[in-house]
Structure formats: structure tokens, C-alpha cells
Amino acid sequence: MLNKLHDRYPGSQLQFKKPDFSFNSDLYWFHHEESGQWLGIPVQEVSADSLMVLKTLFEFHDSSIHLAPAAQAWFQYLFSNGDHPSFAKDVPYRLVQFKMSEGEWIREDMEAAFRGFFEKDITILWNGKATGVIIEESKDSLAEEEFLAVSNALESDFFVKTAFYIGIPNKAGTQLHKLFKEEQLLFEQASSFLPAERVLNFEKLFPSLITGQLDSFLKKSLLSRLSLLEEDPELLHTIKVFLQNSSNVSLTAKKLYIHRNTLQYRLDKFTEKTGIQLKDFNSALTVYLACLLIEQT
Structure with missing residues (x-):
């Protein structure tokens, strides 16, 4: 019976050995006593109604209870529609999602590496084998270029590529939870629109989303007005970088x-052939969208 559920949930794990719950906080585990099978289903893939039905059919284990109390409260709030943590301070929190390439690295080593870059204490939650979220107070938080340094360091030390999505700071409560759900979707879309970017936020992703919806x-x-950029990849890259760096x-x-x-x-070559002055805001915006569109096609 668990075999059919395994086929239904693409991210699930099916095994006969009892799982180590402390390393699987991102999964709901169900045990079928007759067959001896264990099925772990990612928390985000199970709706509230489905969870209720599965609990009546199988022995249920919520592996998030093996987290430290504070981490467990945050996990239930963000991934299982729980109440916001009662201990949360009345200050804005920033949720930074991360996605890493899979490899031979050890989760505890990676967490220790993350913590080394933050002056204040942070909470790290995993919602997949190589994905998770860092919870930090937004005051004195890391800047975008510092996250780029983190990504470069992890690739150098662990040979693992890491991308970050920096969320909008907000106080704990319903709004923060809703924002996080939206930002999860945005981070997923960023993988197709901006696969080479290591550090993302809404402002960096939004122009690509706009061009994708045209x-x-x-x-x-x-494209017809800026065919020159399609014909000259070097010029395309130059103009894009120039505009991304505030025309400096x-x-x-x-x-x-x-x-x-x-x-x-x-x-000068671009201006001569197109007649477009990049110092003009509207012109610069149009050209930048064209650069993104060409890269998407």
C-alpha cells in the first residue's frame, strides 16, 4: 500500500529500515506494520486533509519533534501551518532560503559553516536533502555581497554550489508565514529564470518574471528593436553588466x-547603432528587459 503512496508523492522516501528522525525533520513518516515499510513524505507535499487520512491508516511519526524546541516551533509555523512561535521577539525577522548541490557533505558540517558567517545566533531548518531556510533577526543582518562570499566559501571548502534567496524582513505572525510561502514559489522560479545567480531577492528576480510574462x-x-544584442553576445553581456552596476x-x-x-x-558602438541613450531611465529599463528576454529565449 505504501508503494502506491510512494508513486503519488515524487519527493517521498520508501524504506524498510526505521529512519533516524533527527536527520529527517523535513519529512512526515508513516509506518505500515504488516509489511515493515516506512514512507517519508516531504511536509510541504502533504495537505492538512491528506495528513488526517494518512494518520488514521498508518502509524505516524512527526520527525520535527526531534528538533530543538525553538527550531521545532519555527518548523511547525513555516511548514506545517502551526502558530507563530510564542518566544519570537517583537522585531522583524528575515528568512533566507538556500539551495545546495547534493554531494558527500555532512549536514552538521554545513550548519557549522553557516553559523560561522553570522555574528548573532540563527536558526537553520531543512525542508529537503539540500534545501532549507535560515531565520535571523533582520537588525545587523548579512548584506547581499556577504551572502555571495558565503556561497564562494562553501564552494571552495565543500565543493558545493549554493544559492540564496533573501526574504523581506517582517515580524513573526500571519504575514511572515504568508510571505514565506510566496518567497518559496519565487525561489523555485528563479532556478529557471536566473540559474547562474547565487544571491537573489525579489527586486533582482522581478524583471525576469516580467519578461517571462510578456x-x-x-x-x-x-527583440526586433534590439536585434543587435541577439547578434552580438559579447555586447549583450557588456550592456547587461553595465546596467546591473548602475551604469558605473x-x-x-x-x-x-x-x-x-x-x-x-x-x-558607444551600441548607442551609434541603436540610437538609444542608456543614461535615460526608460531607455535603460527597456534595454535591460531586452537583455533578460534574449537570455530566456
Whole structure:
């Protein structure tokens, strides 16, 4: 019987050996005594109604109870629709999701590495083999470039690639829970729109979401006006980096590892062939959306 449920839930784990619940806080476990099978289903895949039915059919184990009390309260709040933690301070919290490439790394080592980058205490929750969320008070929180440093360090030390999605700070309560659900969906979409980005937030992802939702007429119009960028990948990359760095010539040249004069030549070439002045806000926005659209097609 558990075999059929295993097929129904793509992220589930089926085994005969009793699981170590302390390492599976992201799963609901169900035991079928007659067959000796154990089925672990990701918490986020089980609706409240389905959970109620499964509890009546099988021996149920909620592995989140093996977490420390504070972590358990946060886990129930974020992933199991529980009440917000009673101990939460009246301050904004920031939820930072992370996604790592799977490998031979050990979860405890990875948690220790994470904590080493934060001055204040943080709570780390796992909702998958290589995915989870860091809960931190937003005051004196890490900046975007610091998360990039974390990602680079983890790749250097553990040979694992890590992407972060920095959530919007909010006080614990219904709003924080709702925001987190939205941010989970946004992080999933970021994997297809911006697969190379290591540190994401709503503002960085939103332009890509906009270009992805354009109708065929607007996409065709935008691409036809900026076909030069499709034909010249080097120029496309240059213009995109230039706009991402607030049109700062020195910073862009440094990021591209080219001389300022080389960058200026490419910018002049773009303006000469298109007639578009990148110093104009509306023009810069349009060109940036075109860059994103070309990369998506």
C-alpha cells in the first residue's frame, strides 16, 4: 500500500529500515506494520486533509519533534501551518532560503559553516536533502555581497554550489508565514529564470518574471528593436553588466576585466547603432528587459 503512496508523492522516501528522525525533520513518516515499510513524505507535499487520512491508516511519526524546541516551533509555523512561535521577539525577522548541490557533505558540517558567517545566533531548518531556510533577526543582518562570499566559501571548502534567496524582513505572525510561502514559489522560479545567480531577492528576480510574462507581440517588438544584442553576445553581456552596476563605467570595467576605454568603445558602438541613450531611465529599463528576454529565449 505504501508503494502506491510512494508513486503519488515524487519527493517521498520508501524504506524498510526505521529512519533516524533527527536527520529527517523535513519529512512526515508513516509506518505500515504488516509489511515493515516506512514512507517519508516531504511536509510541504502533504495537505492538512491528506495528513488526517494518512494518520488514521498508518502509524505516524512527526520527525520535527526531534528538533530543538525553538527550531521545532519555527518548523511547525513555516511548514506545517502551526502558530507563530510564542518566544519570537517583537522585531522583524528575515528568512533566507538556500539551495545546495547534493554531494558527500555532512549536514552538521554545513550548519557549522553557516553559523560561522553570522555574528548573532540563527536558526537553520531543512525542508529537503539540500534545501532549507535560515531565520535571523533582520537588525545587523548579512548584506547581499556577504551572502555571495558565503556561497564562494562553501564552494571552495565543500565543493558545493549554493544559492540564496533573501526574504523581506517582517515580524513573526500571519504575514511572515504568508510571505514565506510566496518567497518559496519565487525561489523555485528563479532556478529557471536566473540559474547562474547565487544571491537573489525579489527586486533582482522581478524583471525576469516580467519578461517571462510578456505576450508574444511585446516580445517580438522588443527583440526586433534590439536585434543587435541577439547578434552580438559579447555586447549583450557588456550592456547587461553595465546596467546591473548602475551604469558605473569603472565598476563595470572591473567586473568584466576589461579596460575602461574598451568598455566605452562598446557602449558607444551600441548607442551609434541603436540610437538609444542608456543614461535615460526608460531607455535603460527597456534595454535591460531586452537583455533578460534574449537570455530566456
